[in-house]
């Protein structure tokens with residue numbers, strides 16, 4: 001019996017675990033290790049600061065869900081991988097494996113810039129539930145005595161979609177609270193070369209749409225921005241400009257998790273894992289990486305460096321491909337690669353009081369087809385999807401769309 005160990009219990013890790021168990025049944029022992037004991041629907045974190053979503057509405061317990069499917073769950077952090085020995089260490093044990101899937105997502109590099117982040121700086125973040133809840137407290141204080149707002153993403157960040165969603169929600173909340181006029185400026189600050197580049201080179205029709213949304217809502221934008229430093233009430237840019245703020249949410253740069261950075265021969269200098277089109281490690285053929293943990297190609301250089309986003313859907317697809325190829329190894333069947341560039345960009349972007357459904361044929365331009373379809377009747381599709389997705393993942397139905 002083969003032992004397959006999966007590091008990470010989120011979009012990529014959970015998808016891989018269910019897929020492997022469903023196909024291999026008693027032929028493999030599947031163990032999932034996660035530092036968090038819950039699955040979090042991270043896309044809904046953008047609503048936590050404004051009270052629209054609370055922790056219990058967007059999470060479920062991994063242990064119960066996994067054990068129901070016959071998958072072992074260890075709630076602990078993985079510390080180091082020894083690929084030559086097919087062995088890894090965690091906070092609690094040493095564990096050997098036949099196959100390993102690294103799905104540990106990103107760590108957030110707040111240290112890159114002085115003054116960045118809620119712990120060591122002056123900006124807020126919504127990248128995990130604790131930060132999002134801290135941000136909620138700060139927002140509640142801010143609305144009592146408002147001032148200028150900045151929302152954005154630093155150089156090397158790769159989650160621009162979330163920054164757009166946050167700024168639209170901020171503006172919408174101010175209107176709801178009838179204090180929009182008390183806020184002198186709302187600025188979107190981004191390393192993207194143009195609005196709606198998203199780190200994937202943009203999409204046909206996206207730029208005029210986002211520019212119109214900004215104009216209509218009175219949001220100004222600074223693109224090609226490289227942040228030098230953040231001080232108590234202002235952001236200093238490398239080109240000498242200063243952007244004042246009283247409340248700021250800035251997406252930080254992403255790096256790989258410690259377990260990858262501490263393991264020789266596993267990751268690149270940033271701690272992400274180089275993989276082939278099967279999401280298999282370039283050197284160690286029994287190690288795979290999926291989701292944000294994997295290195296993916298880029299659409300080309302930009303004046304200020306940006307990261308390529310790896311959304312929940314892309315993370316799932318990568319994990320599915322990795323799982324299929326492990327199954328092919330074990331059952332000696334045909335391998336099924338899928339290059340990252342061929343994955344469909346697919347997501348719903350919340351725009352405050354409405355949402356936009358985004359779909360395309362492939363990741364980077366030129367694309368045969370892409371569409372951005374606004375839902376002008378509200379922003380309920382994403383909430384419905386959240387509920388459906390949590391049910392799907394809790395019950396292990398990863399074969400559903």
Ligand SMILES: Cc1cc2nc3c(=O)[nH]c(=O)nc-3n(C[C@H](O)[C@H](O)[C@H](O)COP(=O)(O)OP(=O)(O)OC[C@H]3O[C@@H](n4cnc5c(N)ncnc54)[C@H](O)[C@@H]3O)c2cc1C
Nearest residue numbers: 008009010011012035036042043078104105291292311312
């Ligand atoms: C604010 C925000 C909004 C977003 N909105 C959207 C959206 O609207 N749509 C969309 O498609 N995508 C969105 N994304 C992106 C989406 O959340 C990611 O694509 C997705 O979470 C990536 O999944 P993953 O499994 O690769 O990693 P993660 O979700 O980051 O999960 C990593 C897992 O690894 C575990 N882990 C980490 N280190 C260790 C360790 N050493 N040992 C054991 N376990 C470890 C963690 O506990 C976690 O379970 C958003 C992201 C953010 C931050």
